[in-house]
Amino acid sequence: MVKSRKRAQLSEFWRRYKKNKTAVIGLVILIIIVGTALFADLIVPYARCIEQVGADRLQGPSAAHFFGTDELGRDLFARVVHGSRYSLLIGLVTSLMALVIGAVLGASAGYFGGMVDNIISRIIDVFMCVPPILLSLAVVAALGTNLRNLIIAITVSCVPGNVRLIRSVVLTAAERDYVEAAKSYGTSNPRIIFRYVLPNAMGPIIVNTTMSISDMMLSAAGLSFIGMGIQPPSPEWGALLSNAQTYLFTAPHMLLFPGLCILFSSLAFNLVGDGLTDALDPKLKD
Amino acid sequence: MENEVLRIEDLSILYKTDLETVYAVNGISFSLKEGETMGLVGETGAGKTTTALGILGLLPERTARVTGGKILFEGEDICGLGDRELQRIRGQKISMIFQDPMTALNPVLTVGEQIGEALYLHNQENLSLKEIDAKVEETLELVGIPRERKSEYPYQFSGGMRQRVVIAIALVCNPKLLIADEPTTALDVTIQAQILSMICNLQRRYGTSVIMITHDLGVVAETCDKVGIMYAGEIVEYGTLADIFTGEHHHPYTDGLFGSIPSLTENSRRLHPIEGLMPDPTDLPAGCKFAPRCTKCMEICKNTQPGVYEEKGHQIRCHLMKQKDENRKRDALARRGKSGSGENVQAPEVKR
Amino acid sequence: MLPKRPGQECPGNASGAFCGGSYHQVLERIYFMSKYIVKRLLYMIPVLLGVAFLVFAILSLTPGDPGSIILGITAKPEDIAALNAEFGYDQPFFVRFFNYLGDIVFHFNLGTSYSTRQPVMNDILARFPNTLTLAVLSMCVSSIIGISLGILSAVKQYSVLDHVCVVVALVFASMPGFWLGLMLLILFSLKLGWLPSFGAASLKHFILPTLTVSLTSAAGLLRMTRASMLETVRQEYIRTAKAKGASNRRVIWKHALKNALIPVVTSLGGGFGASLGGAIIAETVFAMPGMGTLMTTAIRQKDVPMVMGATLFLAVLFSLVILVVDILYAFLDPRIKAKYQNGGKGRG
Numbered sequence: 001m002v003k004s005r006k007r008a009q010l011s012e013f014w015r016r017y018k019k020n021k022t023a024v025i026g027l028v029i030l031i032i033i034v035g036t037a038l039f040a041d042l043i044v045p046y047a048r049c050i051e052q053v054g055a056d057r058l059q060g061p062s063a064a065h066f067f068g069t070d071e072l073g074r075d076l077f078a079r080v081v082h083g084s085r086y087s088l089l090i091g092l093v094t095s096l097m098a099l100v101i102g103a104v105l106g107a108s109a110g111y112f113g114g115m116v117d118n119i120i121s122r123i124i125d126v127f128m129c130v131p132p133i134l135l136s137l138a139v140v141a142a143l144g145t146n147l148r149n150l151i152i153a154i155t156v157s158c159v160p161g162n163v164r165l166i167r168s169v170v171l172t173a174a175e176r177d178y179v180e181a182a183k184s185y186g187t188s189n190p191r192i193i194f195r196y197v198l199p200n201a202m203g204p205i206i207v208n209t210t211m212s213i214s215d216m217m218l219s220a221a222g223l224s225f226i227g228m229g230i231q232p233p234s235p236e237w238g239a240l241l242s243n244a245q246t247y248l249f250t251a252p253h254m255l256l257f258p259g260l261c262i263l264f265s266s267l268a269f270n271l272v273g274d275g276l277t278d279a280l281d282p283k284l285k286d
Numbered sequence: 287m288e289n290e291v292l293r294i295e296d297l298s299i300l301y302k303t304d305l306e307t308v309y310a311v312n313g314i315s316f317s318l319k320e321g322e323t324m325g326l327v328g329e330t331g332a333g334k335t336t337t338a339l340g341i342l343g344l345l346p347e348r349t350a351r352v353t354g355g356k357i358l359f360e361g362e363d364i365c366g367l368g369d370r371e372l373q374r375i376r377g378q379k380i381s382m383i384f385q386d387p388m389t390a391l392n393p394v395l396t397v398g399e400q401i402g403e404a405l406y407l408h409n410q411e412n413l414s415l416k417e418i419d420a421k422v423e424e425t426l427e428l429v430g431i432p433r434e435r436k437s438e439y440p441y442q443f444s445g446g447m448r449q450r451v452v453i454a455i456a457l458v459c460n461p462k463l464l465i466a467d468e469p470t471t472a473l474d475v476t477i478q479a480q481i482l483s484m485i486c487n488l489q490r491r492y493g494t495s496v497i498m499i500t501h502d503l504g505v506v507a508e509t510c511d512k513v514g515i516m517y518a519g520e521i522v523e524y525g526t527l528a529d530i531f532t533g534e535h536h537h538p539y540t541d542g543l544f545g546s547i548p549s550l551t552e553n554s555r556r557l558h559p560i561e562g563l564m565p566d567p568t569d570l571p572a573g574c575k576f577a578p579r580c581t582k583c584m585e586i587c588k589n590t591q592p593g594v595y596e597e598k599g600h601q602i603r604c605h606l607m608k609q610k611d612e613n614r615k616r617d618a619l620a621r622r623g624k625s626g627s628g629e630n631v632q633a634p635e636v637k638r
Numbered sequence: 639m640l641p642k643r644p645g646q647e648c649p650g651n652a653s654g655a656f657c658g659g660s661y662h663q664v665l666e667r668i669y670f671m672s673k674y675i676v677k678r679l680l681y682m683i684p685v686l687l688g689v690a691f692l693v694f695a696i697l698s699l700t701p702g703d704p705g706s707i708i709l710g711i712t713a714k715p716e717d718i719a720a721l722n723a724e725f726g727y728d729q730p731f732f733v734r735f736f737n738y739l740g741d742i743v744f745h746f747n748l749g750t751s752y753s754t755r756q757p758v759m760n761d762i763l764a765r766f767p768n769t770l771t772l773a774v775l776s777m778c779v780s781s782i783i784g785i786s787l788g789i790l791s792a793v794k795q796y797s798v799l800d801h802v803c804v805v806v807a808l809v810f811a812s813m814p815g816f817w818l819g820l821m822l823l824i825l826f827s828l829k830l831g832w833l834p835s836f837g838a839a840s841l842k843h844f845i846l847p848t849l850t851v852s853l854t855s856a857a858g859l860l861r862m863t864r865a866s867m868l869e870t871v872r873q874e875y876i877r878t879a880k881a882k883g884a885s886n887r888r889v890i891w892k893h894a895l896k897n898a899l900i901p902v903v904t905s906l907g908g909g910f911g912a913s914l915g916g917a918i919i920a921e922t923v924f925a926m927p928g929m930g931t932l933m934t935t936a937i938r939q940k941d942v943p944m945v946m947g948a949t950l951f952l953a954v955l956f957s958l959v960i961l962v963v964d965i966l967y968a969f970l971d972p973r974i975k976a977k978y979q980n981g982g983k984g985r986g
Contacts, residue, residue, distance in 0.1 A: 019304065126688030129957040133915030134949050135696075141937040141945045142699040214812060221814050222915075226922045226934050241817060245923070252824060259817040267812035274808075344880055348796075369886065377883030384881075389874040394896045394972060403892075404882040439972040455882065 016279040023275020029268035037084040048078035049235055058251040067257040070240075071247060079235035080257055086147070086236040087265060091217040094154045098216075099209050101155070102162025107193050109163065110170030121167070124160045132157035136219065140228045150229045154219050158212060165208055169201040176200070203280040207273050214269035221262050237262050290361075291462055291495045292341070293317040297355035298519075299333075299340050306568045310336040312519040312575075313355065318463070318512075323489065323496040325506035325527075327543070328516035331564050334499045335385075337516075338465045341497075342382055343372040360462070378408035381456040383485075385468040387448035391440035397451045398422050398436030404458050421458065429454045429484060446477035453485065460492050467499045482509060503547060507531060515540050518565055518575035525600035535597075537604050538580045574605065582606060674968055678961055689953045690742070694735050697946045703727050707940050708752050725750065748947030753939050758947035761932060766951065768838045769928035772917040775844060776851035777910055784856035785902060788863025792898075793890055795868065803860060810857035815916045819850035819923040836925035847924045851916035855909055863902050870898040900971050907963035911956050 018024055036043065053073035061068045067076035109120040127135070139153035173179070174197050182192050198205075223229035224238030232239050237258040244254035299311040311333040318324050326334045339345050341357055343364065357365045364375060381404070384390040392400060402422045405413065413421065423433035429450040440448055449469065456464055466485060470478035486509055489496050498509055506513055506527070513530040515523040515537065523530065523537040530540065545558030562579040565571055571578060577587040586605050595607035704725040705718030722728050726737055741747040751758045791803040810818075826846060827835035834843050870876065871894050879893045918930030925931070929948050936944035 122684075122688070125685055126692055129685055129689045129960065130692065130949070130953040131911035131914045131956050133918055134952055137918075137933055137937065138693060138696045138945065138949050141933075141942070142697050144701075218812075218814050222816055222919045225814075225816050226919055226930070228934060228937060238814075241814075241820070245820065248820065248824060249828060255817070255820055255824070259814065259821075262814050262817065263809070263812055266814075267809065270808060270812050342881055344877060373883045373885055375883070376881055382881045384874060384878060386874065390878045392875040392879065392893050392897070394900075394970070395893070400878075403879070403884065407883050407888075441973050452878070455878065 013279055017275055020275045020278055022271050023278070026268045026271020026275060029264055030272055033084060033265050033268060034088065036081055037088045040082050040085060043081050044075075044078040046078075046082060048075045049082050050074065050233070058247060058254075060251070060253050068251065068253040070243065070254055071251075076240075076254065076257060079240060080237070080261055083235040083237045083240060083258065084261065084265070086230060086234065087217050087220065087262065090147075090151060090154065090220040091213040091265075091269070094151055094158060094216045094220075095209050095213045097151070097155045098158035098162050098212065099205070101159050102166050103198065103205070105159075106163040106166025107170050107198060110167040111174050111189070111193050111197060117167075120163065124163050127160035128164070132161075133219065133222070136223060137228060140223065145228060145231055147230055147234075150220060150223060153223070154216055157219070158216065162208070162212075166201070166205060169204050170197050173197045173201040207277045207280065210269055210273035210276060214266040214273070217262065217266055217269075289320040291318050291320050291322075291359070292497075293356075293358040294337075294341075295356040295358070297337070297340060297357060298353045299336050299345065300351055300353055301346070301349045302351060303349055308567045309570055310350075310519055310567060311340065312570075314514075314516070314519070314521045315355075316512075316514050316521060316524060318495050318497065320462075320495055321489070321493045322512060323486075323498055323510045324512040324514060325510035326497055326499045326514050326516055327501060327503065327506055329501060329564055331567065332516040333519040334516055335467055336519075338382060338467050338497065338499060341463075341465065342376055342380060343367065344376075374408070377404045377461075378410075378459045379461055380463045380465065381459065381461040383449075383452055383456045383464065383466040383469045386472045387445055387452050388472065390452050391448055393440055396437050396439055397426075397431075397443070397454075400440075401425055401436070401451065401454045401458050404455055408459050425454045425458045426451075428488070429457075430480075446473055446481065449473060449477075449481055450484070453481070453488075457488055457492075457494075461494060463495045463497070464489070465497045465499070468501070469498075470502075470505065471500075478505075485509070503543060515543065518567065518570060520575060520603060521601075522576065522603045523601065529600040533600055535600075535602060535607065535610065537576075537602050538582050538606070539576050542579075542581075574603075671965075671968065675965055678964060682957065682961060686954060686957060687739075689957065690739060690950060691735065693946055693950045693953065694738060697942050697949075698731060698734075700940070700942050702940070704752055704942070707942075742950075748950065749943035751936075751944045752941045753936075753944070758944045761944065762929070762948055762951050765928050765932045768926055769914070769917050769921070769930065769952075770955070772844060772847050772851065772920065772926070772928065773910065773913040775848045776855065776913045776916060777906075779848055780852035780856035780859055780909070780913070781906065783852070784859025785863050785899070787856075788860040788902075789867055789895070789898075791860065792864045792867035792871070803864070807857040807860040807864075810853050811861060813854055815850055815854045816919045816923050818853060819846065819920050822846050822849055823923065838926045838928070843924070843926070847917070847920045847926060850920045850923065851913055855912050855916065858912075859902065859905075859909065862905060863898070866901050867894060867898040870894045873897070896970065900967070903963065903967050903970055906966075907960035910959045910963075914952060914956060 040046075051074065053069070056065065056069045056073040058071055059065055059069040059073075065075050065077060067080055070076055070079070105120050105124075109117040130138075135157040136153040139156055140149060143149040143152065170193075178200075179192060179196055182196050187195075220229055221236075221238030221241070224231075224236050225242045227242060230236040230239050232243055240258040241255060244251070244258070247254055294317070295315050296313045297311055297315070298309075298313050301308040301310055314333075314337065316324065326337065328334055336345070336350075339350075340352060341359075341364075345352070352365055355365070356363050359375065359380065364372065367375075391397070398419070402418050405418045405421055406415075409418070422436055426433050426436055431447060431450055431454070435443075440451070443451065449472075453469070464485075469485065470481050473481060482505060485496065488494070496509075498505065500506060510527055512526055513524070514521045515530070517539050523540045525533060530536075539560070542558070542560035546560060548557055560579055565575055565578060571588070572591075573589045574580070574583075574587040574592050577583045580587065584605060590605070592603050592605045592608070594601050594603050595610075596602075703718070703722050704727050705721035706713070708721060709718055719728070726734055729737070738749065741749065746759065748758050748762065750756065751761065754761070787803050787807075791800045794800050823835050823846060826833045833846050834840075835846075837843050871890070876889060876893055879889050884893070917928065918933065920926070921928040921930035922934065929952060933945055933948050935941075936948065
């Protein structure tokens with residue numbers, strides 16, 4: 001009974017989602033990008049990323065090298081394909097980590113209120129006073145530059161905003177009568193939070209997380225670009241662009257393709273996020 | 287009729303979106319004289335508010351469509367009027383009290399500004415800002431709010447007080463027609479009575495005609511001269527207050543509505559609620575809209591729309607009436623046959 | 639329940655609300671606003687202390703001590719120890735923190751750079767104006783473009799203009815700012831030769847960086863303003879205004895706009911943070927001597943005091959901007975004022 005209702009809700013949700021053409025386009029791009037990241041080795045072997053062909057340096061796009069080659073004669077197409085793994089991984093991992101931390105802190109603050117809320121909110125106030133990129137830079141400066149630290153740095157910068165959002169959403173949801181009802185028959189606090197409050201506050205949280213994946217990918221690329229993220233020779237897109245900056249005059253194609261990839265992946269998450277907003281909140285569309 | 291303020295003829299309104307078409311109002315007709323109050327009664331979703339918004343020309347632009355009928359206000363069809371003409375009528379000649387006072391006021395403007403705006407927009411007597419201000423204060427006192435509170439913001443008022451502000455906005459220009467859309471639904475019972483008697487007093491004072499939209503028959507009994515019972519976008523029964531409350535014949539839906547009211551005086555064991563729900567307005571039944579829930583449903587009701595049967599202005603849209611009508615005609619004929627003369631028979635005025 | 643209002647005590651106070659408030663009401667408003675501002679300023683003190691602690695704590699995680707960072711691991715241990723003592727590094731964490739705070743408060747000194755052995759404040763003050771100029775310019779440009787196009791787009795919903803705005807905004811919002819900067823650089827500096835490609839010598843040098851930072855944030859603002867405006871015009875009080883006979887134009891400018899801008903103004907504070915972040919990255923693209931390039935160099939050199947000083951400096955600046963935005967917001971939304979009028983318990 002419950003299952004079939006859930007399924008009905010899902011199919012209704014999907015029916016509304018696919019009405020939105022741009023959202024479907026976003027989903028298609030997203031699937032392509034995820035597929036590329038998952039099957040990168042099948043598309044083009046990793047060896048081609050590191051294979052240096054002296055004769056083919058800084059070549060423009062051709063049948064042999066779809067995206068051209070870099071200053072060491074490495075195939076850019078292979079590097080871009082394998083680079084997708086970094087961007088997606090960073091985007092997903094940081095958003096999910098920030099979501100989990102944000103959900104635990106934000107939900108406790110919003111649900112318990114009083115002292116707990118006060119302490120969490122004051123700490124978040126402090127974090128919010130540091131612009132996200134500075135927070136990331138400080139963390140990178142302290143921990144050093146590598147993939148793990150980049151993920152930590154970006155997560156840290158994203159958590160405060162999440163805590164605030166989830167706190168306010170939970171505050172609204174916790175005032176509902178069904179929460180009062182659940183309390184009245186003695187449901188435990190964590191159970192109320194995870195079973196009654198959070199599911200009913202899910203809409204804005206899902207949308208925000210989807211959109212934040214795009215933001216996280218952009219910050220990661222930005223940090224790598226200024227040399228504070230993933231270091232060359234890893235084929236991360238921001239790092240590729242950082243490298244391309246040296247050859248602006250001679251090889252603009254090195255700039256074009258990684259940039260377009262960042263643009264499209266970020267766009268895909270934004271489109272899906274927009275689609276989810278409309279599909280989850282049909283009253284906004286009249 | 288020279289003092290007829292509003293006449294609605296066969297009005298139909300639907301909402302069309304990409305996904306579905308909602309038939310909200312399906313051919314309703316009624317009229318309202320100066321100083322009269324008409325109650326529009328029905329369940330949520332019966333099309334009452336849509337009718338009201340249709341009269342004001344405030345239906346959602348992209349989705350709603352008036353598919354037929356006329357709205358004659360002071361003899362002029364205001365249905366096809368342009369924005370500018372409608373803006374001149376709105377607020378000045380026709381105004382509306384909205385259902386939920388908590389959301390009907392702009393949170394960032396003071397109540398004084400919001401009341402004064404209607405005057406400012408329809409400034410026919412060329413009042414100066416000072417005079418407008420004085421009129422605002424006067425109106426505030428009229429609805430029972432101290433004049434000093436005009437520079438406060440809506441959040442500083444309680445629900446009942448906000449509804450008074452909404453009423454002040456609606457009445458500040460002395461409109462000919464006031465549409466009150468469930469003005470007391472969102473309020474406490476004690477406040478409800480105050481607000482209702484206030485509307486009635488103000489109405490008597492200015493001779494305003496009122497359309498009182500409600501689902502509360504108690505409110506109707508207290509305030510209305512005429513009543514229209516709406517169901518699924520149709521007026522199924524229409525008549526004077528006496529017709530509806532004490533008349534001989536009723537639409538089964540009206541009977542059902544009365545059966546749903548708990549009575550304090552009669553010692554009945556149980557309520558008689560109407561079973562079932564309103565039909566899906568995107569997929570209305572072919573015959574009588576009430577047929578699926580009607581306890582007196584006949585075969586004909588399922589596939590043929592009933593017409594309107596009228597008796598001294600008391601209109602009922604039901605097949606049962608046709609039978610009663612025919613019975614009566616047969617009786618009348620029989621009586622005529624017996625007596626041999628038809629002159630002194632009090633044949634009811636029968637009209638289709 | 640309601641506090642005694644100055645306006646009530648003045649019998650001559652008959653005009654007013656409709657023309658914008660009497661003398662007394664204005665005074666009253668100013669009184670409550672200044673109370674609010676003072677409260678906010680006082681609250682800034684613990685927050686800034688917290689920020690200082692946060693930055694200090696994060697950067698104290700850096701492995702290594704000043705002595706070995708400056709002199710290298712091969713140096714003699716006693717030299718390293720001497721240098722550590724010079725930097726006060728031989729003290730426990732909290733003592734160091736309070737010394738650092740004391741230096742900032744009493745000497746306006748953010749510490750000594752490991753690489754130049756000079757106060758980091760010198761470098762910061764030399765570089766900071768460029769970053770601030772860039773961030774403020776971008777903020778202004780993006781607000782003007784983003785908010786005005788957002789309103790226009792919402793007002794003309796479903797028009798060609800609206801569709802174009804939505805699509806372009808979406809693309810720009812999904813674009814990495816630095817990449818846009820590089821593209822602009824190729825087009826306007828290398829191909830057309832209209833604008834300089836690096837440095838910060840004149841205002842002309844700021845055009846491309848400003849565009850780089852502001853176009854992406856303008857896109858976000860446009861989307862937000864549009865959404866907020868569309869939500870506002872669906873509110874019931876908009877229907878009330880229409881029922882009064884207000885024209886569409888009046889409904890939008892008088893009734894919808896102020897309400898719709900409330901969340902947008904709230905976001906401007908965070909927007910300045912984004913502009914600051916954008917500026918830091920854009921400086922690398924346009925080789926501009928600013929806080930961003932200062933920090934990246936410092937991070938590479940493991941110059942902890944420099945990174946700490948620069949971060950703290952910008953964080954304080956950012957908090958002040960947030961404060962200003964919050965006060966602006968209180969002017970816009972009467973409900974905030976109420977919190978301070980009714981002893982912190984505003985209704986609604």
